[in-house]
Amino acid sequence: MPSLQLLILEYLFDKHFIRSMTDRYDSAFILYRQHFQAGILAKSPALTNPEISKIVGEQWNSQPIEVKEHWKKLAEVCSRVHLKSTRTLY
Numbered sequence: 001m002p003s004l005q006l007l008i009l010e011y012l013f014d015k016h017f018i019r020s021m022t023d024r025y026d027s028a029f030i031l032y033r034q035h036f037q038a039g040i041l042a043k044s045p046a047l048t049n050p051e052i053s054k055i056v057g058e059q060w061n062s063q064p065i066e067v068k069e070h071w072k073k074l075a076e077v078c079s080r081v082h083l084k085s086t087r088t089l090y
Contacts, residue, residue, distance in 0.1 A: 028072040030075075031075055033056045033060075037056065
């Protein structure tokens with residue numbers, strides 16, 4: 001499982017961060033999906049987004065509570081970053 005610090009850095013430097021500064025912040029599942037999507041596409045490049053979502057959803061549902069809590073903590077941190085960043089935009 002990736003470290004919380006690494007995942008926060010990935011989130012902050014992700015190309016979608018600027019978009020997410022004005023939209024709502026990402027949930028634990030969305031962050032989980034973003035993290036694993038590239039690996040799934042590398043193995044099966046012909047998959048569509050709905051197919052990827054189904055695969056990742058099945059993986060998410062099979063994860064132990066500790067893994068889900070890890071991603072929920074990341075989402076909480078990203079939420080705080082999001083709130084701080086949107087406050088500075090206005």
